[in-house]
Amino acid sequence: MLKSTGSWYEIEEEEDRYRCMARLRGVFKIAGLKVTNPVAVGDWVIFEKEQSHSGGYEITEILPRENYFIRKSTHKTGHDHLIATNLDQVLILFTLKMPRTSLGFLDRALITAEAYRIPTIIAFNKIDLFSDEELEELRYYSNVYEKLGYSCILASSIDKIGIDTMKESLSNKVTLIMGHSGVGKSTLMNSVFPDLDLKTSEISKFANKGVHTTTFAEMHSLEGDTYVIDTPGIKELGISEIEEEELSHYFPEMRALLGQCKFHNCQHTNEPGCAVITALEEGRIAPFRYDSYLSILSGDDNRR
Ligand SMILES: Nc1nc2c(ncn2[C@@H]2O[C@H](COP(=O)(O)OP(=O)(O)OP(=O)(O)O)[C@@H](O)[C@H]2O)c(=O)[nH]1
Numbered sequence: 001m002l003k004s005t006g007s008w009y010e011i012e013e014e015e016d017r018y019r020c021m022a023r024l025r026g027v028f029k030i031a032g033l034k035v036t037n038p039v040a041v042g043d044w045v046i047f048e049k050e051q052s053h054s055g056g057y058e059i060t061e062i063l064p065r066e067n068y069f070i071r072k073s074t075h076k077t078g079h080d081h082l083i084a085t086n087l088d089q090v091l092i093l094f095t096l097k098m099p100r101t102s103l104g105f106l107d108r109a110l111i112t113a114e115a116y117r118i119p120t121i122i123a124f125n126k127i128d129l130f131s132d133e134e135l136e137e138l139r140y141y142s143n144v145y146e147k148l149g150y151s152c153i154l155a156s157s158i159d160k161i162g163i164d165t166m167k168e169s170l171s172n173k174v175t176l177i178m179g180h181s182g183v184g185k186s187t188l189m190n191s192v193f194p195d196l197d198l199k200t201s202e203i204s205k206f207a208n209k210g211v212h213t214t215t216f217a218e219m220h221s222l223e224g225d226t227y228v229i230d231t232p233g234i235k236e237l238g239i240s241e242i243e244e245e246e247l248s249h250y251f252p253e254m255r256a257l258l259g260q261c262k263f264h265n266c267q268h269t270n271e272p273g274c275a276v277i278t279a280l281e282e283g284r285i286a287p288f289r290y291d292s293y294l295s296i297l298s299g300d301d302n303r304r
């Protein structure tokens, strides 16, 4: 499924790659998931011609998902929203300004991807805008994340930096593109795949808060087996389905210390003999990562 617009779904047939619009036949309930959207971008579905005369198509079955990227629904309490499914990787765009991405947001996205074992690439975007000092700050972050096993790419669509590397990383994969509104997701995809021609905002328009240029998540089928899913910017990312006790498992630097704390149920806040706190004190864990951990653990709402 490539795109959903209300009750209609745009789908691409696997072999002949023709496109059609389809509706859902009946109600789909997915065991164990309370979601606002039963079918998500990336889903493999079975469809057929509508039994009535209309000539339209109907989705009759959703095939089991390999993985999915999910967030808390912002308008329906207790429900989640599927952003996309069956992903090879997630690309998170981060900017230091215009607009600034918080490290808390980045870490929440990384944790969600970790929880579903989806490899992640971080693009530090719009580097043409930054002073030497800011670039230094970016390099510091990028170093920390590289060491944790995330590929980092410094990128700029204006100065054409990182475009070839990006193209290589995205080729023949299904990639979900994530980040706040205005970080340059659509612009970057246009730079990497010039045929794409996605709608982007002008600087003046983007200065207006609340303008979302991309309004639906949409999967774009490109050369070979390359698929990118451009999404509307999200303001905040509520983490779903992760228990407090398992949160540290999704921080690779803490996962590495699993079982080394004095207490087996250590939450790494102020317990004696905590291996995580020792690592923090010895500079083996970056303070800003530990801050993210604490803020997510305490349910603080710095999701933005
Ligand atoms: N300086 C600079 N500006 C950029 C760069 N990439 C994009 N922009 C500008 O950033 C603004 C937002 O770009 P978009 O590509 O529309 O952002 P988006 O992330 O797709 O935003 P939504 O669709 O609303 O989520 C536009 O004015 C772009 O021209 C870049 O590398 N450097």
Ligand SMILES: [Mg+2]
Pocket: 185, 186, 187, 199, 200, 213, 214, 230, 231, 232, 233
């Ligand atoms: Mg966009």
Ligand SMILES: [Zn+2]
Pocket: 261, 262, 266, 267, 268, 269, 271, 273, 274, 275, 276, 277
């Ligand atoms: Zn501990």
